Amino acid sequence: MASNLNRRKFLQATALTGLGLSLSGRLSASGTLAGKRIGIIGLDTSHSTAFTKLLNAADAAPELMGYKVTAAYPQGSKDIESSVKRIPGYTEEVKKLGVEIVGSIQELLGKVDVVLLETNDGRLHLEQALPVLKAGKRMFIDKPVAASLTDAVAIYEAAKKYQVPIFSASSLRYIKGIEGVNKSEVLGADTFSPAVLEKTHPDLFWYGVHGVETLFTVMGTGCKQVNRIHNDTTDIVVGTWQDGRVGTFRGTRTGKHDYGGTVFTQKGNVVLGPYNGYQPLLLDIVKYFETGAVPVTPEETIEIFAFMEAADESKRRNGATVTLESVMTKARKS
Structure with a gap:
C-alpha cells in the first residue's frame, strides 16, 4: 500500500509540474524557458560577466522574468589589447555560470531567442549585428553602438529593413x-x-x-x-x-x-x-x-x-x- 501511495504522489507531482510548464512555457534543453534564452556576442568586456551574474543568479530578481544567459560567442575585439586579453578569463567565468560557449554567431542564433551584443570593439558591431537582425531576433547593443556615425546609421537602417527594434544605452x-x-x-x-x-x-x-x-x-x-x-x-x-x-x-x-x-x-x-x-x-x-x-x-x-x-x-x-x-x-x- 505504501508503494501505491508513493506512486500516486509522484503522479500528482508530475501532473502539477506539467500544468505549470503548460501555463508558463516549455523548457528548452538548457533548462531555461523557451523564449527566455539570451545569447551573448563578445566576452571582451566586464559587462558580459556582470549581466550574466545578475541574470543567472539562483536568487535572480523576479523583475528579470526568468531570462537567462544560455550561450555565448566569445570573439570580441581582435586587436585592442585591453579587450583581447580579457576574453579567456571572462569565458571561464560565464562557463561556471552555466553558459555554453559556441564557435560562431550562426551557431549562437540557433540556440537563443534574444541577443546581448557586448563586443567592446564598436568597429565589429555592424558586421555582428546584421546576422542577428536577419534572424529576426531582438538585440541589445552595448556602447558604443558603433565606432563611426556612418555605421551607427547603417545599423538602425538595417533594423528598420528587417523590422527588428533594437535597443542601445549606457548604464x-x-x-x-x-x-x-x-x-x-x-x-x-x-x-x-x-x-x-x-x-x-x-x-x-x-x-x-x-x-x-x-x-x-x-x-x-x-x-x-x-x-x-x-x-x-x-x-x-x-x-x-x-x-x-x-x-x-x-x-x-x-x-x-x-x-x-x-x-x-x-x-x-x-x-x-x-x-x-x-x-x-x-x-x-x-x-x-x-x-x-x-x-x-x-x-x-x-x-x-x-x-x-x-x-x-x-x-x-x-x-x-x-x-x-x-x-x-x-x-x-x-
Whole structure:
C-alpha cells in the first residue's frame, strides 16, 4: 500500500509540474524557458560577466522574468589589447555560470531567442549585428553602438529593413538623481565622466559616450550645434539646442574616475550621481526583450553619436562651431 501511495504522489507531482510548464512555457534543453534564452556576442568586456551574474543568479530578481544567459560567442575585439586579453578569463567565468560557449554567431542564433551584443570593439558591431537582425531576433547593443556615425546609421537602417527594434544605452542613463528630474522643466545641464581615448575609435565614442548619454537623458533630443575644447587631460563640449538651451559635457583623463553632473531646472538644481550600477539598465533590457518596446528611440541614440562626431570635427577645426546636421549629411552619403 505504501508503494501505491508513493506512486500516486509522484503522479500528482508530475501532473502539477506539467500544468505549470503548460501555463508558463516549455523548457528548452538548457533548462531555461523557451523564449527566455539570451545569447551573448563578445566576452571582451566586464559587462558580459556582470549581466550574466545578475541574470543567472539562483536568487535572480523576479523583475528579470526568468531570462537567462544560455550561450555565448566569445570573439570580441581582435586587436585592442585591453579587450583581447580579457576574453579567456571572462569565458571561464560565464562557463561556471552555466553558459555554453559556441564557435560562431550562426551557431549562437540557433540556440537563443534574444541577443546581448557586448563586443567592446564598436568597429565589429555592424558586421555582428546584421546576422542577428536577419534572424529576426531582438538585440541589445552595448556602447558604443558603433565606432563611426556612418555605421551607427547603417545599423538602425538595417533594423528598420528587417523590422527588428533594437535597443542601445549606457548604464549611466540610470545614474542616481535622474529619477527626480522633470524633463519638461530642464533649462540646461552639465555632465561629466571619464573620456579615456582609444586610437581605434573616435575620441568620445570609446568612453566619453557614457557622460554624453547622461547629458541627452536629461536634455532630450534637439541639439543643433557643438563646440569643443580639447587638451591632453580634458575635453569640454558645449552643445546648443534648437530651443536655445545649453548643455555641456566634461570628459576627464586625470584624477579619479567619476560620473555625475548638475541639471538646471525651473524649480532648482538637481545633482546627478553616484553611478547606480547595471541592474536598472538590465531591467529595461529585459522589458524590451519581453515586449519589443525600446526605452530609447533610434533618433536619440543616433543624435548622441552625431553630437560626438560633431565634437570630433570641432576639434579638427580648432574648436569651431559644427552643426549636427552637417555630420549627419556626411554620414548618410558615406
